[in-house]
Amino acid sequence: MDAWRVEVSVREGLPDPAGEAARSALIGAGLPIAGTVRSRRGFLLGRELTADAVERFAASVLSDPITDEFVVHAPGATVPAEAGRVTIRPRPGVTDQVARSVQKALVDQGFPAVPTGTYHAYLVPGSDAEALVAAAESSLANEVVQHVEADVVPDRLPGPGGEPDLAVHSVTIRGLDDAALEKVSQDGGLALTVREMRTIQAHFDGLGREPTQIELETLAQTWSEHCKHKTLTGTIRFGDEVIHNLLKSEIARVTRELDRDFCVSVFEDNAGVIEFDDEDCLCIKVETHNHPSAIEPFGGAATGVGGVIRDILGTGLSARPVANTDVFCFAPADTPDSEVPKGCLHPLRVLKGVVAGVRDYGNPMGIPTVHGAVHFDPDFIGNPLVYVGNIGIIPRDKIQKRARPGDHIVSIGGRTGRDGIHGATFSSLELHTESETVSSGAVQIGDPITERKAMDAVLRGRDENLFSAVTDCGAGGFSSAVGEMAEGLGAEVDLATAPLKYAGLAPWEIWISEAQERMVVAVPPEKLERLLAICDEEDVEAAVLGTFTDTGKLVLRYGDVVHGELELEFMHEGLPVFEREAIWNPGDHRDPDLPDESHLGAALLQCLADPNVASKEWIIRQYDHEVQGGSAGKPLCGPRRDGPNNGAVIAPKLGSTKGFAVSSGLNPRYSKIDPAAMAECAIDEALRNVVACGGDPEHTAVLDNYCWGNCSKPERLGELVRATRALCELAITYRTPFISGKDSLNNEFRDGDRTIAIPGCILVTALSVVPDVTRTLTSSPRTPGSHLYLIGVTRRELGGSVYWKTKGHLGASVPRVDGNLGKRVLDGTARAIAAGAITACHDLSEGGLAVAAAEMAIAGRLGVTLDLLEVKTDGVSRAEEVLFSESQSRFLCEVPVDRVADFEANLYDVPFARIGAFTDAHRDWVVTRGGTELARVPMADLLRAFKGTLDFDGTLTEDLR
Amino acid sequence: MTHAPRALILRAPGINCERETFHAFELAGAAPEYVHVKHLRHHPELLEGFSIFVAPGGFAYGDDIAAGRVLANELRQTVGDQLLAFVERGGLALGICNGFQMLVRLGLLPRTDGGSLAQQVALSHNLSDHYECRWVTLKTPANRCVFLDEGLTLTVPAAHGEGRLTPKDAALAETLQRDGYTAFVYVDEDGAATESYPANPNGSPGGVAGLTDVTGRVLGLMPHPDRAYLPFHAPDWRRAGLAERAEGMVIFDAMVRTARGDG
Incomplete structure (x- = not known):
C-alpha cells in the first residue's frame, strides 16, 4: 500500500x-x-x-x-x-x-x-x-x-497479511520406520529424537489415528530439552554407575537434606521462593538466552530479560520484580576478523548488542539491573552465553496457586504474531553455519512497555484476588503456558480468540508462537469482569482464550473446528526417559615453570588489564541501577564510584531497611582443567561475594545455571556429572539450598568438520537476606591508616589463573575448595562484619591477592602496602604464587585500628593475618617481603590498566585522578 | 496536625518511578494519589482538587519518536488547558527526568512569554549518544522558582539518554539565564557549573540540569531526587555517615511547605 x-x-x-x-x-x-x-x-x-x-x-x-x-x-x-x-x-x-x-x-x-x-x-x-x-x-x-x-525511500506499508491456512492437517507417522520418523521430526523443526517419535507413533496407533500438526507441535514443544531437561532428568551410565535423574539425585537432594526453614517453594514454580520478612518472600530466577543472542544479540538479550521478568510475574500468584542481574560469556572483544567462523557475529558486536538489549528492556521496565559479570574466552565464539536473572517480592499469602475447572483462560499483554516460532526446539539444537538464516523465525523483538502494562495489570489483579493461577508465556508460547496450568485438569481453547498482530496465522502458529509480553491467568467467572476492567484501565489488551475443564484433555479449536485433542497425561508423562553415556577422563595438564625474573608490578598490570578482570563500567553505566529507590549497595563503589563492588544490596520495600544481597560466581576457565574445581569455585565465589556485602551465610540460597556443550557426547556429560557432584557436596557443607536452576545444553558450534564447544560452566547466583542494609559494606576502604587483613589460606593454585592466562598458559594446579575451612571463613567473616569490625571487604578471585588489593586501592583511591611474609600460606614459596594464586575462601578486609581486638575475636576459628595497611601518604600499590620492597605501582598506572581494556568509547580513561 | 497537600502522581504506560516518587512525597508530608492518564484525560476536572502535579520519571510510551513526546501530545490534546489553568491559579508542578522531558515538550516549561502551551526548548540526545546512569552534583543558581532557594547543593543520580538542553534560539538562552529560569546546573568538584563529561553527563550547555517556568511554580530536572530521598541511597553514606534527611528530600519538602502555605 x-x-x-x-x-x-x-x-x-x-x-x-x-x-x-x-x-x-x-x-x-x-x-x-x-x-x-x-x-x-x-x-x-x-x-x-x-x-x-x-x-x-x-x-x-x-x-x-x-x-x-x-x-x-x-x-x-x-x-x-x-x-x-x-x-x-x-x-x-x-x-x-x-x-x-x-x-x-x-x-x-x-x-x-x-x-x-x-x-x-x-x-x-x-x-x-x-x-x-x-x-x-x-x-x-x-x-x-x-x-x-x-538510496531508497521506502514507499509501502506492510499489507494486512494473507489468508490463514485453517485446514486441519494430519501428519502421517503411523507405519513409518525410524529413518522416516527422523525425517518428519527434522523437516518440521521438531527436535524430537527417533525414540520420542516412536513413542508418539505408538500413542497414536493406540488411538487409531494420525496426529494432527498442532498435536505434534504441542508435543515437540512440551518435550523439548528446553522445557523438560531430558538429559539431566534422564538415565546416565557413568562408568559402572547408573544415575537416575541427576537433578533429583543431586541438586534437589541437597535442598531436601538441608531442609532449611527459610525455603518456601523450591523447584515447583517458575522461580524459587524464600522467606524475607513477616509479610513477604523473595523469589529469584536466572535464565539463559544463548541461542537467540548468538543470532540477534540485541533482540535475543532483550527478550531474555523480558522472559525472566515474566518468570517472576508468573511465580505464585505473581511477584513484583525488584532487580535484574546479567552475566555474559563472550569471545574476546579484540578477536581478529579472520578468526571469526562463518555464521558467527564478531564478539564485539555480540557484546554491544547484548548490552544494548539488556539496557533497552530493563531500563524501560523500571527494574534496576544491579549485578553482573562478564567472562571472555575464545571458545565462546560460536556460543556466547547470556544469563539473565530477576528477583521479585511476593506476599506470603500469594505463593500457592491452582487453576480450577471452570476458570477462564485469559491472556494479558502483547498480541500474537509469527515471532519466535520454534524457539524452544531451536534452543535444543546445535548452532551451525546456516543458523543465522534458517532460524530467523526463532528470534523475537521485545516491547518492554507492553510488558510493563501487563505487569501493572497482573499485580493489581493479584492484590484484588482476581485469579487463581498465573503463568508466563515463554518457550512454547500458549502451548506451554496453558499446557502447564492445565496439568491435572483439562482445558479447551479457541485459538480464533487470540488477538493477532496481523492476519494470516494458522491455528498451530498461534498456539506455539513465542510472541513476547504475554501472561496467562486462570480467572473464576465471577471475577472476569473486574479483571478486564483493570486491564482496560492499564491500557493493556486481555482476551478470553477458553476454559479450564476437568476432562484430562487439552482440546484445541479454531472457531467450531477441532484441530487437536491430546491427553494431558501423555503430554506431561509420556516422554520416554533419556539414556546417555558419560565418561570422565582427566586431561593431561602441567604447570609451566614460573618465569625466572620477577616483574611483579608488570604482572599485576597485565592481570588488571585482562578483560576478565578489567572494569565493566562501560556496561554498568548503561543500566539503570537506581530505579525503584531500593539501591543501598551499588555495582560501583568508592569516592569516585568506579571501584568494583562485590555484589548489590537492595532494600526492596520502601520505608524499610531490611534487604538482600545478590551476587554470583562463574569461572569457566577452571573447567578446562577440572569441571569439579570450576563448580566448587563458582559456589564459593558467589557466597564470598554476598558475605562481603554483609549478607548472612545462614540465610542464603543459591541457584545453579548450567551451560554446557553437546551432552550426547559421553565426555561432555561426564564433565557435567563430575561438576554437579562437587557442587552439591560443597552446597551441603555450606548449608545453602538450591532453590531454582536451569540448564542450556548443546552449546556447540559446527563449522564444517570443526566443532567448538564452550567450556562447561555453572553460574551460581547467591541471594542472601540482610537484616539491615545500613550495616552493609562495599569493597572500598574508607580510612587511611587502617589495617589490611587477609582471611584464609593461600595455596599453590595458579592453574587456570588470570596470571597464567596473561602469559599464554593454562596450568594444572587449579584451585579446589576445602569446604570445612570455607564454611568457617564465610561464617567468621560474616560475624566480624555484623560486629562492625570490618569497614570494607573484598573477596579474592581472578588475579588473587594482587588484584583484590589493587581493586580496593582503586575503589578507595588510597595507597596499599602488602607484606608477603605475613600471608598465611600452605606450600607456597614464590612471590608470584602468593600474589596471583587464586586459592578460594579468602577475603581482604579493612579493619579500623580501634576494631582489631573485636575483629580477631570474631575470627577465633579461622586463619587470618594482618598483611598491610591502607595509606594516603602515597597512592601506590606496594609489595614488600619483610622490609624489602619488591614492587611499586602508582595509582595512575593501576587505573589505566584496569579501566582501559573495555573502554569502548574512550571516556573511562579520560580522567585518571 | 497540619494539612497535607494533595499531590497528583501521574501514571502512564512506561512511567516507572511513580512508587518512589509517591513515597518521597508522603515522607514530605503530602497526600499523594496515583492518577492514570487514561483516567485523567476523561476527568480533567480532577486537577482542581490537587495542589501539586507530578510527572515522574520513566519511559512514557517507550519514549517512542522522542522522549516524552507521545505523552506530551496526549496531555496537550486532552488536558492542556486544564493543566495551564492549574498552574495559573497557583498549583505547583514537578517533572523528573522523563517527566521533565514531557513537560518541556508539552510547553509547560519554561513558558517565558507566559502564554499558551508551546515548546520552547528541547532536551536532545546526550552527546555520548547513549543512556547513562551516574551520580552527579547539582547546584541552584539565583532562580525564579518559588520554592527553590539559591545556593543549594545536592548529589543525586542522573539516568537518561536525552538530557541536553537546546533552547530555540540565542535570545531564549539568554533569557533563561538572565531571568532565573535555570533551576539547577551540573557542577564540577570545585562547585562551578560545567559542560564537561562526566560531571555533566549529557553535554548540556551552561551545565543546565533543570528549569523553572515563568510563574516559578513549575520545576523540571533531569536527575532523580526520587532516588536520593532515603539516607542509604547516597553513594557515600558509609564514609560520610547516614544523613538525617537525604539530600533529594530538599525538593519534595520545599514543594510541600509551599503548597501548605508555610514556605
Missing part, C-alpha cells in the same frame, strides 16, 4: 549524535568516511491522511520544533536520488513498537488510525553504495530482523 513518507533530521548546525555514532560504527566496519554522517528518522503514514494532516502531524509530533526539520513525500511521488544514502527498515512481521506509538499519537491528535511504519536512514557522503550497504549490514543493522538498502 502506497504511503506518506515523513523524513525527520536534526537541523543543520546542531549536533547529531546518532549520525556520529553511525559514523564510528561504519568506520569500525571498514568503510572509509571523509565527512560527517547525518541521521534521518523515517515515518510511513497511511495514504488516507490529508496533506494538511500529515504536515501538521509531522510538525507537532514526528519532529521536534526546536531541533529538527522534516520533509514530506506524498504517496506514490518519486523521490530524487541521494548519493550515499542507506536505509534500514524492519522486515515484515517484525515488531515495530514505534509505529504503534505513532498511530496512538495520530488518534490523540484527532486523526484516523491509519497504518504506520518506521525506518532509519543515514547519509554518508562520498561512499560507494555497495560498500555502504555491506558496512551497514555488519555494523548498524541485523539482517535477521532488518532490511538494508542503498
Whole structure:
C-alpha cells in the first residue's frame, strides 16, 4: 500500500549524535568516511491522511520544533536520488513498537488510525553504495530482523497479511520406520529424537489415528530439552554407575537434606521462593538466552530479560520484580576478523548488542539491573552465553496457586504474531553455519512497555484476588503456558480468540508462537469482569482464550473446528526417559615453570588489564541501577564510584531497611582443567561475594545455571556429572539450598568438520537476606591508616589463573575448595562484619591477592602496602604464587585500628593475618617481603590498566585522578 | 496536625518511578494519589482538587519518536488547558527526568512569554549518544522558582539518554539565564557549573540540569531526587555517615511547605 513518507533530521548546525555514532560504527566496519554522517528518522503514514494532516502531524509530533526539520513525500511521488544514502527498515512481521506509538499519537491528535511504519536512514557522503550497504549490514543493522538498502525511500506499508491456512492437517507417522520418523521430526523443526517419535507413533496407533500438526507441535514443544531437561532428568551410565535423574539425585537432594526453614517453594514454580520478612518472600530466577543472542544479540538479550521478568510475574500468584542481574560469556572483544567462523557475529558486536538489549528492556521496565559479570574466552565464539536473572517480592499469602475447572483462560499483554516460532526446539539444537538464516523465525523483538502494562495489570489483579493461577508465556508460547496450568485438569481453547498482530496465522502458529509480553491467568467467572476492567484501565489488551475443564484433555479449536485433542497425561508423562553415556577422563595438564625474573608490578598490570578482570563500567553505566529507590549497595563503589563492588544490596520495600544481597560466581576457565574445581569455585565465589556485602551465610540460597556443550557426547556429560557432584557436596557443607536452576545444553558450534564447544560452566547466583542494609559494606576502604587483613589460606593454585592466562598458559594446579575451612571463613567473616569490625571487604578471585588489593586501592583511591611474609600460606614459596594464586575462601578486609581486638575475636576459628595497611601518604600499590620492597605501582598506572581494556568509547580513561 | 497537600502522581504506560516518587512525597508530608492518564484525560476536572502535579520519571510510551513526546501530545490534546489553568491559579508542578522531558515538550516549561502551551526548548540526545546512569552534583543558581532557594547543593543520580538542553534560539538562552529560569546546573568538584563529561553527563550547555517556568511554580530536572530521598541511597553514606534527611528530600519538602502555605 502506497504511503506518506515523513523524513525527520536534526537541523543543520546542531549536533547529531546518532549520525556520529553511525559514523564510528561504519568506520569500525571498514568503510572509509571523509565527512560527517547525518541521521534521518523515517515515518510511513497511511495514504488516507490529508496533506494538511500529515504536515501538521509531522510538525507537532514526528519532529521536534526546536531541533529538527522534516520533509514530506506524498504517496506514490518519486523521490530524487541521494548519493550515499542507506536505509534500514524492519522486515515484515517484525515488531515495530514505534509505529504503534505513532498511530496512538495520530488518534490523540484527532486523526484516523491509519497504518504506520518506521525506518532509519543515514547519509554518508562520498561512499560507494555497495560498500555502504555491506558496512551497514555488519555494523548498524541485523539482517535477521532488518532490511538494508542503498538510496531508497521506502514507499509501502506492510499489507494486512494473507489468508490463514485453517485446514486441519494430519501428519502421517503411523507405519513409518525410524529413518522416516527422523525425517518428519527434522523437516518440521521438531527436535524430537527417533525414540520420542516412536513413542508418539505408538500413542497414536493406540488411538487409531494420525496426529494432527498442532498435536505434534504441542508435543515437540512440551518435550523439548528446553522445557523438560531430558538429559539431566534422564538415565546416565557413568562408568559402572547408573544415575537416575541427576537433578533429583543431586541438586534437589541437597535442598531436601538441608531442609532449611527459610525455603518456601523450591523447584515447583517458575522461580524459587524464600522467606524475607513477616509479610513477604523473595523469589529469584536466572535464565539463559544463548541461542537467540548468538543470532540477534540485541533482540535475543532483550527478550531474555523480558522472559525472566515474566518468570517472576508468573511465580505464585505473581511477584513484583525488584532487580535484574546479567552475566555474559563472550569471545574476546579484540578477536581478529579472520578468526571469526562463518555464521558467527564478531564478539564485539555480540557484546554491544547484548548490552544494548539488556539496557533497552530493563531500563524501560523500571527494574534496576544491579549485578553482573562478564567472562571472555575464545571458545565462546560460536556460543556466547547470556544469563539473565530477576528477583521479585511476593506476599506470603500469594505463593500457592491452582487453576480450577471452570476458570477462564485469559491472556494479558502483547498480541500474537509469527515471532519466535520454534524457539524452544531451536534452543535444543546445535548452532551451525546456516543458523543465522534458517532460524530467523526463532528470534523475537521485545516491547518492554507492553510488558510493563501487563505487569501493572497482573499485580493489581493479584492484590484484588482476581485469579487463581498465573503463568508466563515463554518457550512454547500458549502451548506451554496453558499446557502447564492445565496439568491435572483439562482445558479447551479457541485459538480464533487470540488477538493477532496481523492476519494470516494458522491455528498451530498461534498456539506455539513465542510472541513476547504475554501472561496467562486462570480467572473464576465471577471475577472476569473486574479483571478486564483493570486491564482496560492499564491500557493493556486481555482476551478470553477458553476454559479450564476437568476432562484430562487439552482440546484445541479454531472457531467450531477441532484441530487437536491430546491427553494431558501423555503430554506431561509420556516422554520416554533419556539414556546417555558419560565418561570422565582427566586431561593431561602441567604447570609451566614460573618465569625466572620477577616483574611483579608488570604482572599485576597485565592481570588488571585482562578483560576478565578489567572494569565493566562501560556496561554498568548503561543500566539503570537506581530505579525503584531500593539501591543501598551499588555495582560501583568508592569516592569516585568506579571501584568494583562485590555484589548489590537492595532494600526492596520502601520505608524499610531490611534487604538482600545478590551476587554470583562463574569461572569457566577452571573447567578446562577440572569441571569439579570450576563448580566448587563458582559456589564459593558467589557466597564470598554476598558475605562481603554483609549478607548472612545462614540465610542464603543459591541457584545453579548450567551451560554446557553437546551432552550426547559421553565426555561432555561426564564433565557435567563430575561438576554437579562437587557442587552439591560443597552446597551441603555450606548449608545453602538450591532453590531454582536451569540448564542450556548443546552449546556447540559446527563449522564444517570443526566443532567448538564452550567450556562447561555453572553460574551460581547467591541471594542472601540482610537484616539491615545500613550495616552493609562495599569493597572500598574508607580510612587511611587502617589495617589490611587477609582471611584464609593461600595455596599453590595458579592453574587456570588470570596470571597464567596473561602469559599464554593454562596450568594444572587449579584451585579446589576445602569446604570445612570455607564454611568457617564465610561464617567468621560474616560475624566480624555484623560486629562492625570490618569497614570494607573484598573477596579474592581472578588475579588473587594482587588484584583484590589493587581493586580496593582503586575503589578507595588510597595507597596499599602488602607484606608477603605475613600471608598465611600452605606450600607456597614464590612471590608470584602468593600474589596471583587464586586459592578460594579468602577475603581482604579493612579493619579500623580501634576494631582489631573485636575483629580477631570474631575470627577465633579461622586463619587470618594482618598483611598491610591502607595509606594516603602515597597512592601506590606496594609489595614488600619483610622490609624489602619488591614492587611499586602508582595509582595512575593501576587505573589505566584496569579501566582501559573495555573502554569502548574512550571516556573511562579520560580522567585518571 | 497540619494539612497535607494533595499531590497528583501521574501514571502512564512506561512511567516507572511513580512508587518512589509517591513515597518521597508522603515522607514530605503530602497526600499523594496515583492518577492514570487514561483516567485523567476523561476527568480533567480532577486537577482542581490537587495542589501539586507530578510527572515522574520513566519511559512514557517507550519514549517512542522522542522522549516524552507521545505523552506530551496526549496531555496537550486532552488536558492542556486544564493543566495551564492549574498552574495559573497557583498549583505547583514537578517533572523528573522523563517527566521533565514531557513537560518541556508539552510547553509547560519554561513558558517565558507566559502564554499558551508551546515548546520552547528541547532536551536532545546526550552527546555520548547513549543512556547513562551516574551520580552527579547539582547546584541552584539565583532562580525564579518559588520554592527553590539559591545556593543549594545536592548529589543525586542522573539516568537518561536525552538530557541536553537546546533552547530555540540565542535570545531564549539568554533569557533563561538572565531571568532565573535555570533551576539547577551540573557542577564540577570545585562547585562551578560545567559542560564537561562526566560531571555533566549529557553535554548540556551552561551545565543546565533543570528549569523553572515563568510563574516559578513549575520545576523540571533531569536527575532523580526520587532516588536520593532515603539516607542509604547516597553513594557515600558509609564514609560520610547516614544523613538525617537525604539530600533529594530538599525538593519534595520545599514543594510541600509551599503548597501548605508555610514556605
